[in-house]
Amino acid sequence: MKQLIERTEYLNKLISFKDTDLIKIITGIRRCGKSTLMEIYQNYLLSNGVEAAQIIKINFEDFAYRKLLEPEALHEYIIERLLPQKTYVFLDEIQNVKEWPAVINSLNLRQNIDLYITGSNAYMLSSELATYISGRYIEIKMLPLSFKEFCLTQKIVDLQQLYRAYLEKSSFPGALGINAGDINAYLEGIYNTVVVKDIVARKNITDIMMLESVVRFV
Numbered sequence: 001m002k003q004l005i006e007r008t009e010y011l012n013k014l015i016s017f018k019d020t021d022l023i024k025i026i027t028g029i030r031r032c033g034k035s036t037l038m039e040i041y042q043n044y045l046l047s048n049g050v051e052a053a054q055i056i057k058i059n060f061e062d063f064a065y066r067k068l069l070e071p072e073a074l075h076e077y078i079i080e081r082l083l084p085q086k087t088y089v090f091l092d093e094i095q096n097v098k099e100w101p102a103v104i105n106s107l108n109l110r111q112n113i114d115l116y117i118t119g120s121n122a123y124m125l126s127s128e129l130a131t132y133i134s135g136r137y138i139e140i141k142m143l144p145l146s147f148k149e150f151c152l153t154q155k156i157v158d159l160q161q162l163y164r165a166y167l168e169k170s171s172f173p174g175a176l177g178i179n180a181g182d183i184n185a186y187l188e189g190i191y192n193t194v195v196v197k198d199i200v201a202r203k204n205i206t207d208i209m210m211l212e213s214v215v216r217f218v
Contacts, residue, residue: 005145005153005173007037013140014041014116019086023108023133026118027126028142030198031190033173034118035059037142038090041116045088056081056089060096071099075106088114095123101132108135122198144171 017024026034042055056078058065068074074097078089094100094117107113126139150166153176169175172190175183195215205211
């Protein structure tokens, strides 16, 4: 069972902007916990009077939603499920959707929508969001676990042992449930995804070996 870590700092930010006309945009490196944060926030809504029917949630990395990668299909899917009362719409990894800014801007025109989206900061740079989103938005920049958050997940008491474990296990939440001998393989997977899939694709880099040499040097 996945361990849900209470990311209080980020959760409180979402709560403070609840029911405002701002689009809530959660950005951050892959596997830092964006999807989990939305799950925690959805649980918060359900425990504070929001009905399950008022929540629409779509993860665009889930093959089940592959048809909704087309902007018209996604827009229609959400509009058909809106309720007269406030509807909370969660769109995870929105950058996978074609022409996603047009969909988001259109949905934000509706008065009964509270809109939350996540995306990798390889595709949603802070400097570019204003060109994507014509309406009002707030960006919540998410990081992997801080040392304080990491400590809350551990049974170790000694501070030096905790810090050593933090360095060895890394700050990625997903590494917490992995055996020590397998963590490097997990982190290498994240590293390769960021370098190859994000940087190479975004910058159209053809000499990948040169890029890897520069990254190793840095």
